Each structure stands twice: as C-alpha cells, then as structure tokens.
Amino acid sequence: MSMIEVKGLKKSFGDLEVLKGIDQDVEKGEVLCIIGPSGSGKSTMIRCINHLEKPTAGEIYLDGELITEENIDKIRTKMGMVFQSFNLFPHKSVLENLTIGPMNVKGVKQEEAEKKAHKLLKRVGLSDKANEFPRNLSGGQQQRVAIARALAMDPEVILFDEPTSALDPEMVGEVLDVMKALANEGMTMIVVTHEMGFAKEVADKVIFMDGGYIVEEGAPKDVIGNPQQPRTQDFLSKVLV
Amino acid sequence: MAVYLKGFLIACQGIPTTIWVSLVAIVIGAGFGLVVALCNQSANKPLHYIAKVYVDVVRGTPMLVQALVMAYGVPQLLQSMGSGFKWPDLVIPAIIVCGCNSAAYMSEVIRSGIQAVDKGQMEAARSLGMSKGMAMKLIIIPQAIRIILPAFCNEFVTLIKETSVLGYVGVVEILRHGQLWNSSSFETFPAYIGVAIAYMILTIPLSKIINGYERKMSKKEAAR
Numbered sequence: 001m002s003m004i005e006v007k008g009l010k011k012s013f014g015d016l017e018v019l020k021g022i023d024q025d026v027e028k029g030e031v032l033c034i035i036g037p038s039g040s041g042k043s044t045m046i047r048c049i050n051h052l053e054k055p056t057a058g059e060i061y062l063d064g065e066l067i068t069e070e071n072i073d074k075i076r077t078k079m080g081m082v083f084q085s086f087n088l089f090p091h092k093s094v095l096e097n098l099t100i101g102p103m104n105v106k107g108v109k110q111e112e113a114e115k116k117a118h119k120l121l122k123r124v125g126l127s128d129k130a131n132e133f134p135r136n137l138s139g140g141q142q143q144r145v146a147i148a149r150a151l152a153m154d155p156e157v158i159l160f161d162e163p164t165s166a167l168d169p170e171m172v173g174e175v176l177d178v179m180k181a182l183a184n185e186g187m188t189m190i191v192v193t194h195e196m197g198f199a200k201e202v203a204d205k206v207i208f209m210d211g212g213y214i215v216e217e218g219a220p221k222d223v224i225g226n227p228q229q230p231r232t233q234d235f236l237s238k239v240l241v
Numbered sequence: 242m243a244v245y246l247k248g249f250l251i252a253c254q255g256i257p258t259t260i261w262v263s264l265v266a267i268v269i270g271a272g273f274g275l276v277v278a279l280c281n282q283s284a285n286k287p288l289h290y291i292a293k294v295y296v297d298v299v300r301g302t303p304m305l306v307q308a309l310v311m312a313y314g315v316p317q318l319l320q321s322m323g324s325g326f327k328w329p330d331l332v333i334p335a336i337i338v339c340g341c342n343s344a345a346y347m348s349e350v351i352r353s354g355i356q357a358v359d360k361g362q363m364e365a366a367r368s369l370g371m372s373k374g375m376a377m378k379l380i381i382i383p384q385a386i387r388i389i390l391p392a393f394c395n396e397f398v399t400l401i402k403e404t405s406v407l408g409y410v411g412v413v414e415i416l417r418h419g420q421l422w423n424s425s426s427f428e429t430f431p432a433y434i435g436v437a438i439a440y441m442i443l444t445i446p447l448s449k450i451i452n453g454y455e456r457k458m459s460k461k462e463a464a465r
Contacts, residue, residue, distance in 0.1 A: 052368065073367075074370065076368055076369065079368075080368070083364070087359070088365070089366075089384075091383050104371065105370040105375075153369060
C-alpha cells in the first residue's frame with residue numbers, strides 16, 4: 001500500500017476543468033516533484049491532496065484511509081504544507097508559529113512544544129530567531145520557519161507548493177538546502193517546483209503536467225534528462241537554459 | 242465667566258452616566274457585533290439573511306426612533322396585550338438600544354477586518370489541522386482586531402455623541418443635565434456651550450489616541 005494514493009482526481013472551477021483525471025501514488029520516503037507550465041494544474045493538484053481545494057471527483061487516500069470532509073482535520077495533522085507565500089502568522093513570534101499547532105491541535109504541553117520548536121529552528125539554521133516576529137525576517141528565513149512549522153506537527157508527508165517561487169534569487173539556495181536535508185532524512189515530500197536542478201538531484205520521481213493531465217512521469221534522469229513527449233521537450237527547452 | 246463655568250460643571254455631572262452607558266453599550270456592541278458579523282459570513286443562509294436584515298434595519302433608522310420604540314413603544318405594546326410590563330429604569334432600554342445599534346455598525350467593521358486578513362492565513366491554519374472555528378479564534382480574529390482597532394475606537398467616539406439622544410427617553414446624561422439647568426436658569430448659551438465642552442473633553446483625547454495608534458501602525462507597515 002502506498003502512503004498516498006490519488007485516484008481519478010478531477011477539479012473544476014466553475015466551467016473551467018483544471019484537473020482532468022489524475023492518478024498517482026507516492027510511497028513512504030519518496031520525493032515526488034511536479035513540474036509543468038503555469039496553469040497546468042500542479043498547484044491545484046497539491047492543494048486537492050489536503051483538501052484546501054475540494055476535489056470535484058476522485059479519491060485521495062493517506063495510509064489507505066479515504067480523505068473526507070469529516071476526517072480532514074485529523075488527516076492534515078499528518079500532512080504538512082509549505083506555501084509559496086510562506087503564510088506565517090504575523091501576530092505570533094517565530095517560536096509561537098511553531099508551537100501553536102502542536103499545542104492547540106495535538107494538545108502538546110507548552111514546555112515540550114517549545115523544546116521541540118528550538119530543536120527544529122536549529123535544524124533549519126535559525127536558532128537565534130526564536131523570539132523575532134516574521135516581519136523582521138528575510139523571505140528565505142520566513143520560508144525556513146514555515147518548513148519548521150510544518151515539521152513541528154510530526155507529519156508523515158509534507159506538501160510544498162512552489163516554495164521558492166516568491167523568493168529573491170539569492171535566497172533560493174538556503175531553502176532548497178533545508179529541503180534536500182529533509183529528503184535525505186527520508187521525509188516523504190511532494191514538491192511543486194520550477195527548480196529543475198533540485199528536481200533532478202533530489203526527486204525519486206518527476207511528473208510533468210500540462211493541461212490538467214500528467215503527460216510524462218518517471219525518474220528525473222528520464223523525464224528531465226531525456227523527455228519522450230513533445231510537450232515535455234518543449235517545456236524543458238524553455239526552462240533549462 | 243462664572244456662569245460659563247457653572248454651565249460646564251453642570252454638564253459634567255452627566256459625564257459618569259454618559260461614560261458608563263457608552264462603555265456598556267460598546268461592550269455589547271462588540272460582542273453582539275462579532276456574532277452578527279460571523280452570522281453574516283456564515284454559509285448558513287437563514288443566519289446570513291437575518292444578520293443582513295438586522296444591519297439594514299438598524300442602519301436605516303435613527304437611533305432616537307429606536308430608543309423611543311424600545312423605551313416607550315415596547316411597554317405600551319405589552320401593556321395593551323394585558324401585561325403589566327414597565328422598565329424598572331429607563332437606562333435599561335437606553336443601553337439595549339445603544340448596544341444593539343452599535344452592534345450593527347460594529348458588525349460591518351468586524352466583517353471588513355476579517356476579510357482584510359490574508360486568505361493564506363486561514364489556509365495555513367487549516368493545513369496544521371485546525372478546525373475553522375479554532376483558526377478563526379487563534380489566527381484570524383486576533384489579526385482582524387489589530388486592523389479594526391482604530392475603526393472600533395471611532396465607533397466608540399460616535400457612540401458617546403449618539404448617547405445624547407437618550408435624554409429624550411429619560412436618561413439624565415450630559416445633554417439632559419444642560420437642558421434641565423437651561424430651563425430653570427434661562428442661561429441658554431452657557432448651558433449648551435458647557436454641554437459641548439463636556440463632550441469634547443471625552444471625545445478629543447480619544448480621537449488623538451486613535452490617530453497616534455494609526456500613525457504608529459502605518460510606520461510599522463512601512464518598515465516591513
């Protein structure tokens with residue numbers, strides 16, 4: 001049994017069908033990178049997996065359990081999410097951003113939650129920022145805090161929705177380094193990204209999406225290194241300079 | 242000059258009543274206003290429409306009319322139906338009216354504050370496994386409060402001034418004190434100037450505090 005199973009996923013916004021039938025499995029410890037042009041449905045797909053967008057049709061399973069409106073809050077505690085625009089809580093300190101979830105959702109004691117938060121901040125290289133507020137951090141630092149916030153819930157899988165797209169170029173590396181370290185530690189990750197270098201180096205599997213379908217999938221050396229489909233070739237010829 | 246001082250001091254006798262009526266009313270207004278705002282945004286259609294109608298009715302009628310209906314109209318209606326209902330103290334309907342009136346305006350302020358919080362905040366909170374209610378309480382409302390604090394204080398200033406209509410339903414607040422003295426002394430100009438100054442020493446410092454807060458906030462925003 002795969003950790004995540006996506007079966008026949010479709011999503012429409014009004015008359016616009018963004019996802020036209022997606023089937024995909026993700027194994028435990030696997031890093032899946034989703035690439036493709038804007039409007040191809042990558043972000044919609046990842047947002048459907050944790051029901052931030054409600055699928056129009058199809059089923060998604062985590063550890064064999066069907067995700068529904070009823071169990072979604074419980075499922076999301078096992079499924080972290082990192083957003084393009086960070087979405088840190090601006091009225092909370094960095095430390096509180098990391099403890100608010102565990103304390104309120106999982107009932108972890110404050111002392112324990114803070115101890116863990118400090119450990120996680122150390123892991124993302126921000127030990128000295130615990131008492132800062134998000135607005136005082138650079139974009140790269142904010143995104144590393146956001147990753148630590150997701151980790152604080154002890155998720156089984158983390159969804160990354162274009163985590164470096166809103167960053168200044170010189171800050172992309174520090175965020176990708178944290179993600180690489182996570183991948184090496186065996187975290188299951190689904191990453192929507194435009195960073196082909198990252199996908200090539202870290203992904204176990206890459207899928208190329210276009211027009212609401214998965215056009216091509218496989219190992220990164222095949223999909224990125226030696227694409228078979230004309231649309232994949234066309235896209236990669238534009239992004240790989 | 243002495244007569245002006247007298248007029249001012251007499252008006253000042255109404256300050257405690259004006260302040261506590263306004264304070265109780267703004268607390269009711271904030272609490273009830275939050276409920277109305279949440280109903281207004283609710284996916285539940287009947288709740289949504291009840292909230293909308295409530296806001297329209299209150300905002301579409303003068304507070305004096307609402308006060309007259311509550312203080313005199315309601316007891317008359319109940320009495321005509323055979324009950325012996327009478328307000329034990331006319332300050333009670335006065336506070337109810339001010340609170341409910343303010344709730345309608347506050348609900349609009351609160352609604353705009355909630356909508357001004359970035360949509361990603363709700364998504365981030367939900368993605369940590371928070372229910373919608375918990376996300377509202379811990380993430381959205383605390384941020385909305387910061388956004389609406391100036392508007393909230395402005396509503397309080399407005400409310401202080403609006404309570405001047407309560408003299409017509411038997412509450413002896415600032416204006417009523419002035420009126421009573423005027424009718425016994427015929428010092429009309431000093432009486433009403435005294436009333437005006439009494440209101441100003443309540444409202445102007447409050448407005449200054451709000452302006453200061455807004456300046457501080459916009460500087461903070463600019464520093465981002």
